[in-house]
Amino acid sequence: xxxxxxxxxxxxxxxxxxxxxxxxxxxxxxxxxxxxxxxxxxxxxxxxxxxxxxxxxxxxxxxxxxxxxxxxxxxxxxxxxxxxxxxxxxxxxxxxxxxxxxxxxxxxxxxxxxxxxxxxxxxxxxxxxxxxxxxxxxxxxxxxxxxxxxxxxxxxxxxxxxxxxxxxxxxxxxxxxxxxxxxxxxxxxxxxxxxxxxxxxxxxxxxxxxxxxxxxxxxxxxxxxxxxxxxxxxxxxxxxxxxxxxxxxxxxxxxxxxxxxxxxxxxxxxxxxxxxxxxxxxxxxxxxxxxxxxxxxxxxxxxxxxx
Amino acid sequence: xxxxxxxxxxxxxxxxxxxxxxxxxxxxxxxxxxxxxxxxxxxxxxxxxxxxxxxxxxxxxxxxxxxxxxxxxxxxxxxxxxxxxxxxxxxxxxxxxxxxxxxxxxxxxxxxxxxxxxxxxxxxxxxxxxxxxxxxxxxxxxxxxxxxxxxxxxxxxxxxxxxxxxxxxxxxxxxxxxxxxxxxxxxxxxxxxxxxxxxxxxxxxxxxxxxxxxxxxxxxxxxxxxxxxxxxxxxxxxxxxxxxxxxxxxxxxxxxxxxxxxxxxxxxxxxxxxxxxxxxxxxxxxxxxxxxxxxxxxxxxxx
Numbered sequence: 356x357x358x359x360x361x362x363x364x365x366x367x368x369x370x371x372x373x374x375x376x377x378x379x380x381x382x383x384x385x386x387x388x389x390x391x392x393x394x395x396x397x398x399x400x401x402x403x404x405x406x407x408x409x410x411x412x413x414x415x416x417x418x419x420x421x422x423x424x425x426x427x428x429x430x431x432x433x434x435x436x437x438x439x440x441x442x443x444x445x446x447x448x449x450x451x452x453x454x455x456x457x458x459x460x461x462x463x464x465x466x467x468x469x470x471x472x473x474x475x476x477x478x479x480x481x482x483x484x485x486x487x488x489x490x491x492x493x494x495x496x497x498x499x500x501x502x503x504x505x506x507x508x509x510x511x512x513x514x515x516x517x518x519x520x521x522x523x524x525x526x527x528x529x530x531x532x533x534x535x536x537x538x539x540x541x542x543x544x545x546x547x548x549x550x551x552x553x554x555x556x557x558x559x560x561x562x563x564x565x566x567x568x569x570x571x572x573x574x575x576x577x578x579x580x581x582x583x584x585x586x587x588x589x590x591x592x593x594x595x596x597x598x599x600x601x602x603x604x605x606x607x608x609x610x611x612x613x614x615x616x617x618x619x620x621x622x623x624x625x626x627x628x629x630x631x632x633x634x635x636x637x638x639x640x641x642x643x644x645x646x647x648x649x650x651x652x653x654x655x656x657x658x659x660x661x662x
Numbered sequence: 663x664x665x666x667x668x669x670x671x672x673x674x675x676x677x678x679x680x681x682x683x684x685x686x687x688x689x690x691x692x693x694x695x696x697x698x699x700x701x702x703x704x705x706x707x708x709x710x711x712x713x714x715x716x717x718x719x720x721x722x723x724x725x726x727x728x729x730x731x732x733x734x735x736x737x738x739x740x741x742x743x744x745x746x747x748x749x750x751x752x753x754x755x756x757x758x759x760x761x762x763x764x765x766x767x768x769x770x771x772x773x774x775x776x777x778x779x780x781x782x783x784x785x786x787x788x789x790x791x792x793x794x795x796x797x798x799x800x801x802x803x804x805x806x807x808x809x810x811x812x813x814x815x816x817x818x819x820x821x822x823x824x825x826x827x828x829x830x831x832x833x834x835x836x837x838x839x840x841x842x843x844x845x846x847x848x849x850x851x852x853x854x855x856x857x858x859x860x861x862x863x864x865x866x867x868x869x870x871x872x873x874x875x876x877x878x879x880x881x882x883x884x885x886x887x888x889x890x891x892x893x894x895x896x897x898x899x900x901x902x903x904x905x906x907x908x909x910x911x912x913x914x915x916x917x918x919x920x921x922x923x924x925x926x927x928x929x930x931x932x933x934x935x936x937x938x939x940x941x942x943x944x945x946x947x948x949x950x951x952x953x954x955x956x957x958x959x960x961x962x963x964x965x
Contacts (some may be wrong), residue, residue: 594916607905
């Protein structure tokens with residue numbers, strides 16, 4: 356286990372450096388004037404341009420620029436908006452909303468997706484199973500963007516069950532956006548859990564547990580289910596990137612004042628530094644959580660760590 | 663990608679009929695016979711066919727010019743004459759939505775074929791040669807993979823002032839090639855160890871010939887399956903990027919632009935969201951469904 360953890364940690368650093376470098380190079384090193392590109396349609400005065408050039412160290416060679424940028428990142432400096440407000444401020448202020456959205460989405464996809472998968476596997480080819488099969492096939496194929504917008508019209512506007520936008524009603528406001536964000540992953544969790552539970556239910560150790568006279572609940576819950584969760588954990592790791600991108604879209608649609616909406620607004624108002632700062636944060640979160648999930652996976656499945 | 667698949671299928675079906683007399687059939691021939699019997703494949707293939715025709719010749723579906731608009735009819739509701747109603751500028755929405763297919767299909771097919779080409783080349787090099795070539799390609803793929811492709815594309819596109827189909831396509835290719843490259847690499851490694859590859863080597867075949875004649879045909883199936891689903895993912899990604907404001911720009915006609923334009927009228931005119939939304943969803947659905955059918959047909963383990 357120890358060797359695996361060390362190896363995985365050693366892979367982590369180059370990936371962080373490389374990924375941030377790619378973002379950095381894209382924004383600050385592409386041909387053309389990055390300051391002009393960042394400012395978009397609104398021309399900046401020469402003095403402002405010079406200050407910004409100084410602030411972003413644009414007069415230095417590329418690698419030095421990147422070094423300074425990384426030093427800033429390490430100290431938690433994600434840049435400054437054109438009006439002089441640190442992007443950090445925005446992040447600190449907006450993070451709670453995004454975390455609540457992520458938690459609602461995870462709970463919904465875990466509980467509903469998990470239950471659907473288990474019920475479908477236990478009653479194979481029964482009514483629930485067919486329902487799960489059909490609904491997941493459809494859900495997987497509908498893009499978050501479309502599902503979010505149509506869900507907003509149907510459940511928010513026509514039926515009036517949930518608020519259409521904003522976070523005025525506390526956790527209740529997060530249910531609809533959370534469900535729309537979770538839908539694709541929820542369907543995939545249900546399918547994956549069904550397949551792996553079906554496989555495990557046929558395994559020798561499950562027959563053994565049944566033969567020992569354990570109750571059905573115990574056999575399924577303690578023996579089969581625990582092993583079946585391993586592929587689900589791997590899937591959640593692979594799915595993180597989609598979830599993070601989905602946050603930008605869902606917060607944009609439902610006007611939730613989180614990090615994703617700041618990216619959306621940054622694009623609309625051509626505040627390039629906000630977009631880049633928050634996307635960099637997302638990438639760091641993504642890489643770190645992938646690491647955590649990989650380690651968790653190795654902890655859950657001994658076959659991985661002795662590879 | 664769809665075209666190559668189709669032509670492979672066609673040649674495969676000829677093989678299958680020719681081989682039928684001797685009782686032998688290739689993987690592709692087998693798959694084709696399986697696919698023709700699969701209702702999901704037939705439905706998704708028909709849908710995709712309709713969408714491709716719509717992208718090539720939208721005039722077949724509507725005689726109304728999507729750019730000739732009449733402000734006095736702004737936001738009129740759907741009616742018998744104008745099924746989808748009118749948008750804010752008073753353009754016939756049915757014809758706007760029909761013409762919107764082109765941008766999505768072009769981006770989906772172009773990005774997927776170019777990404778698949780990159781993946782085939784890099785996957786063959788990495789998988790066949792191994793060694794430092796593999797290390798360089800795989801580590802670089804890891805780096806790019808650490809950027810979720812939609813987020814990467816957002817950053818890339820947000821620094822470009824005027825964006826069209828080529829820019830959006832390029833951004834999506836730049837950030838999405840690692841997945842297909844990994845798929846290709848692992849199936850090349852699996853195919854490489856086969857006896858017929860060793861035999862070809864002993865007979866003195868060049869590396870290029872071995873890769874082209876022996877490894878590629880046997881390592882392509884997983885890539886074809888993923889590429890089909892990938893077309894759907896890319897179409898969804900394009901619509902999302904355009905919705906966020908970093909994709910296509912007006913006066914282009916695309917479903918993403920229609921959705922983002924409809925966002926401000928959601929309370930009063932939900933039909934503006936409904937029609938392009940349903941078209942995006944149906945298109946993505948068709949490609950994902952076809953990918954599922956292809957996987958079932960091409961993966962012998964599932965039979």
